[in-house]
Amino acid sequence: MTDELVIGGKKLTNRLFLGTGKFPSKKMITEALRRSGAQVVTVALRRIDFEAQEENVLNYIPKDCILMPNTSGARNAEEAVRIAEIARAAGCGNWVKIEVISDNKYLLPDNYETVKATEILVKKGFVVLPYMHPDLMVAKRLQEAGAAAVMPLGSPIGSNRGLKTKEMIRILIEEIDLPVIVDAGIGRPSQAAEAMEMGAAAVLVNTAIATADDPPAMAEAFSLAVQAGRKAFLAGPGRIKEFAEASSPLTGFLR
């Protein structure tokens, strides 16, 4: 039986999602997608130039990939909604990654506006994947609002610091009845594997791949790590014990 992830009615077998910003060239995006087998790719609407053929990043994304335009540049819910609508009207499909960032210093998501945007866009028929701080109550609200997944950050965008929010993400995985896709901060394949071992449904990687010396090779490495992590999760890793079990326990006399 194949291990499938279903989002918005689409079946996915590859759990590595790819971001397209920061690549040294657009051709390399095609190559990274090919080498990794990633099926979902996020593109900032603000970077898409529909008029210029050569510059249009969409021409570098294979047709069988699922396009997930993101609302990068949106500073509030209203702007995110408009960006999503523009993307859909332009033929980018109905998936949308909500990214509402109102701080240009750390690029942290604005959870409050993200919830608002999710509520509106779900009603408008979008498959909504919100990028968020791993906050349980917010995740619950996103779930209630009808989000197709939640995308908590592992650490700030582009920081490559890995799973700094691990404990919070773990709680989301345990409590939320939606795919939890770790987005942002993953810097190495081993960290992607770690997220997957924890039970994340997928990971979205951009900076770590796009800024590697050899992005396509790094994309492949991530893809393999995601598969390994997933397999390990499904295999049910042995429980991590809080206390060592001494062979001659100190309390053994209490029998």
Next chain:
Amino acid sequence: MSFYELVQKYREFPVEEFWGKVTDSQVEKIIAQDRLNTLDFLALLSEKAQNYLEPMAQKAHRLTVQNFGKVIFLYTPMYLSNYCANQCAYCGFSALNRMPRKKLSLSQVEEEARLIAATGLRHILILTGESRSKAPISYLKECVKILKKYFSSISIEIYPLETEEYRQLVDAGVDGLTIYQETYDELIYDRVHLKGPKKNYRFRLDAPERGARAGMRSVNIGALLGLGDWRKDAFFTGLHAHYLQNKYLDVEISVSLPRLRSYPGTIKEFKPYCQVNDKELVQFMLALRLFLPRCGITISTREAPDFRDNIIGLGVTKMSAGSVTAVGGRINRGKENNIPQFDILDERSVSEIREMILSKGYQPVFKDWHPIEVEVS
């Protein structure tokens, strides 16, 4: 606290004495730090720190790639008018200069826009001399209306406005503001701005903030390096960017590093305070990147091709391409009276710049903004 107060505070600060005491180990330690405070930044601008350009470059490279990726954003300037009410001792458009003045008609704006858009560029910076009467807000709004058909991002570099006026332009479709303080040294500022409304130091100093308040998405500041002591101007520029970044979280702050250039009709007696050499400009750029990892850094075609090619990867995030600094310069190419504001050194075409960036292993980005006021039915 207004930025002016911060300027005052540092004006009292014994900068030279501080620089004199900077040690090697101090510089090494700062480079190794995750976060820099303003005094760390100041130390990296010292002569001592010049010996550490390579490690600074390594770190700046890392931070830039991490925060922006291997991309360079491209834009081009478009001069709408060269009428000017000011007398700046260093500028070709100065009211003192006897030169043909012109202002593009709306149909000329459209023609010029078409020529630029054909190169693939989607970001434009419109400029005027500082004449409220010849290039009033109403005229700018008309221009923006036309330009919106061709470009996805429109920035302005014009005379400083009141918040309400900036807001009018934002509503019309402008999303970026560029305004240089020229020099943060108030005395020199007064000396080089001989006459005209530009003499008002404070009104100009607070303009970026008024723009941010009016809803500009990006604000680009800078000092014209060479007018005053470049190290001090560099420090105040960084301080200004830091101030704006912290106060206006949702605005993208960037810094330009223009060096004073000659232009036709120079006032003979004008002597720059100093010449900023390549090494010094790079030091400024690196120190800025280490201090403000997420700040945009713009390098224009004032710089020579060689230099521009070599600084890719060091901190720069934005470059102009296919620049013309004369009013209607593209439609009048080759004609007489096509007088530029200053000379550009990198005369390569947009496609040549594009190729150069690609050859460096970077992606040239022609469009990084989509106007979202567009209503979709």
